[in-house]
Amino acid sequence: MGTWGTGPFDGDAAADFLAELAAMSVDRRLGAIRGVLSTAAAERDYLEAPQGGMAVAAAALTAAARAGSASPADPAYGPELAVPTPPPQLAVLAVHALDRVLAPDSELAELWDESGDGGREWRAVLARLRTELSGRAG
Numbered sequence: 001m002g003t004w005g006t007g008p009f010d011g012d013a014a015a016d017f018l019a020e021l022a023a024m025s026v027d028r029r030l031g032a033i034r035g036v037l038s039t040a041a042a043e044r045d046y047l048e049a050p051q052g053g054m055a056v057a058a059a060a061l062t063a064a065a066r067a068g069s070a071s072p073a074d075p076a077y078g079p080e081l082a083v084p085t086p087p088p089q090l091a092v093l094a095v096h097a098l099d100r101v102l103a104p105d106s107e108l109a110e111l112w113d114e115s116g117d118g119g120r121e122w123r124a125v126l127a128r129l130r131t132e133l134s135g136r137a138g
Contacts, residue, residue, distance in 0.1 A: 006122040008060035013053030033058045041096040052101040052108030059094035
């Protein structure tokens with residue numbers, strides 16, 4: 001697992017996804033984010049780590065792009081790219097994708113759980129992100 005931290009953008013899969021987004025026009029970025037979230041949320045078999053990492057990054061981008069959001073983006077590794085304000089349905093899809101990433105048959109969750117304290121911290125990061133997307137942030 002190529003990671004350097006527990007944040008949503010602190011891994012190779014997230015970095016690759018951000019590079020893809022940066023290479024496309026702003027008006028296509030929400031569609032790409034929706035595609036990554038849909039793929040993760042719809043996976044009924046084993047969710048591979050790269051897909052999970054991209055889904056976490058896509059969920060964080062969705063949360064950060066919402067109007068009035070307290071951005072969950074990591075200031076050191078977070079992206080510096082514009083994302084249009086997403087529709088509310090995209091936040092719902094992002095929550096479903098995060099739930100799938102956190103499920104028992106998710107490689108990313110397994111890898112983080114094997115890392116001990118890092119796994120607990122990673123799950124806490126995703127829980128805060130899920131709360132932000134659900135609109136229950138206080």
